[in-house]
Amino acid sequence: GAGVSQTPSNKVTEKGKYVELRCDPISGHTALYWYRQSLGQGPEFLIYFQGTGAADDSGLPNDRFFAVRPEGSVSTLKIQRTERGDSAVYLCASSPNRGRLTEAFFGQGTRLTVV
């Protein structure tokens, strides 16, 4: 389909390892968001891209987290030296907004488990 695609759907990694999570937004959507959701919580904002640039990265919890969107389409969220507390579902969303926020379409998420 033409929705937001996230890979992998599940990732189990050992504490201290490096992981990359990929997001393919809906074609033509300029805005891309990364959120993190823990059990029983709402999605927590991490970073927002408008085109290739990070318009707001205030939600990244620390410098182990980094995200890129080099060509304004696919984005990769990178987590270094993973910790057990990083375990969560990482959600990506895209939106066609130009100035005023419109509906955000979410992917099915990547479930990250750090053991």
Add this chain to the structure above:
Amino acid sequence: RKEVEQDPGPFNVPEGATVAFNCTYSNSASQSFFWYRQDCRKEPKLLMSVYSSGNEDGRFTAQLNRASQYISLLIRDSKLSDSATYLCVVSRPGNTPLVFGKGTRLSVIA
């Protein structure tokens, strides 16, 4: 204080009941308001936007009270398929990300 606050529930209601969820937001500059629905182990999906004048979509009615910084969602004639978590969502002016509440869990029981 959290920027968006919701009663987490759960709300357990019989089929056919009317149920209402409330949400408060702390940032008076918030500009856009939404209700998203999230099924278990699925991604959030837009249920409806919330307009200043209030709006209705079938069995669902959303209302906004800017003075009290309060949003509500009313579901009439509840169906089993309405069982889900309902997320209150707010955005500030400009190109800013959506801010989500923790969600309110609804279970509709036969």
